[in-house]
Amino acid sequence: MQIWDIGIRLFHWSIALAFVLNYFLLEPGETAHQIAGYYAFAWLIFRVVWGFLGPQRARFSDFFPTPSRIKTHITQLKQRQLPRDAGHNPLGGVVILLMMVLLAYQATTGFMLEEVDAFYGSSMLEDLHELGAHTLFALVCLHIVAVIFVQWWGRIQLMRPMITGRRD
Amino acid sequence: MRATLLASIAVASGTLLLSACSAEESHTQCTSAPQSEWMDQAEFQQGLEEQGYKINEFKVTEGQCYEIYGFNADDQKVEIYFNPVDGSIVKQEME
Numbered sequence: 001m002q003i004w005d006i007g008i009r010l011f012h013w014s015i016a017l018a019f020v021l022n023y024f025l026l027e028p029g030e031t032a033h034q035i036a037g038y039y040a041f042a043w044l045i046f047r048v049v050w051g052f053l054g055p056q057r058a059r060f061s062d063f064f065p066t067p068s069r070i071k072t073h074i075t076q077l078k079q080r081q082l083p084r085d086a087g088h089n090p091l092g093g094v095v096i097l098l099m100m101v102l103l104a105y106q107a108t109t110g111f112m113l114e115e116v117d118a119f120y121g122s123s124m125l126e127d128l129h130e131l132g133a134h135t136l137f138a139l140v141c142l143h144i145v146a147v148i149f150v151q152w153w154g155r156i157q158l159m160r161p162m163i164t165g166r167r168d
Numbered sequence: 169m170r171a172t173l174l175a176s177i178a179v180a181s182g183t184l185l186l187s188a189c190s191a192e193e194s195h196t197q198c199t200s201a202p203q204s205e206w207m208d209q210a211e212f213q214q215g216l217e218e219q220g221y222k223i224n225e226f227k228v229t230e231g232q233c234y235e236i237y238g239f240n241a242d243d244q245k246v247e248i249y250f251n252p253v254d255g256s257i258v259k260q261e262m263e
Contacts (some may be wrong), residue, residue: 027194029247030261114263120245121225121237 001085003161005055007046012162014043015103019140023133028126034114041107044100057087065090065097082154084167089150095143102136198233198251198258206252209234215255221246233258 004012018040026033051060069090076082082089088096109129112119119125151158161167199206212234213226220241227235233249240246240262247261 025194027196117224117245121227121247123225123227 001167002165003057003085003087003167004165005058006165007050007054008058009162009165011043011047011050015040018043019136023137028129029114034110037107037110040103044103044107047100063088063090063093063096065093077150077154080153080155082150082156084156092146095139095146099136099139099143102132102139106132106136195229195231196233196249196259197231198229198249199253200232201253207234207255212250212252212255228252 018036021036022028022033022040026036050058056062073090106129109125109132113122113125113129114120147158150156157167209226209228213223213236216223216236221236221238223236223238225237227237229235229249231249232252234252234255235247235249237247238245245263248257249259250256251258
C-alpha cells in the first residue's frame, strides 16, 4: 500500500543529501555550503506547507506526539506489532519536529553569519551554528538506529516506503 | 530488487555512521610549519589593514590558517584563508 507521497520522499532525501554535504564535505562559509543550506531551507518550507495541505500521513496532525498516542505506540512496541498502514509513529514525530526546528535554526544562524554584516564571521554565532550541526547529527544517528531497530523489532517495513513510497 | 535496495541502504547508513565516528570536518589546510615560523598575528593584521582590508573577525583555524572575515579595499565582503608563514592567500570567498 502507498505510504509516502513523492513530496515527502524527495524532501527526506534532499535534506539527507544537504546534511551529509554540509556536515562532512563542504567547508563552512564556502559558496557551495551556502547553496546546500538554501536548498535544504527551501525543502523545509515545502515540508511545513505539506504538513498542513499534503496527504493525510504527511500532515502534522497525523503524527503530532500527544501523550495518548505515545502510550498506544509503546503498547504496540511491547507487543512487537505496529500498524502496517501507519505513517510516522509518535516517537518518530518527536524527532522529526526537533530536526525541523534545528534545520530552521541552522538556516537562520547560517544566514546571519553570511548576510548580516554585523555578524559576519562572528565567533559566537559560528559556535552556535556548529553546536546546532552537532545536535542535528546526534539526531540523525538516533534516527538511523531507531529506524533499523524498529523495523526489525516491530516487524514493519520502514525504509522501503521512504524509497519506493510503498509498504508490502 | 528488495534485497538490493535494503543492502544499498545498509551500506549507505553504515558509511554514514563510520564516517561519523572518524568525523573530521573538511577544512582548508594552509601550512604544516610549526607556529614558531608563523608571522606575528598583530603585525599580519596591521599589514592587511594597510592594504585597505577591514577585518571583522580574525581567527586561527584548525587547518593552520590565519582567517579573516571582513571587507577588501573595494568594500567587497570577503572571507580569506592565509598561509600564516608567508601571508599568501590559500582560499578566498567573495560575495
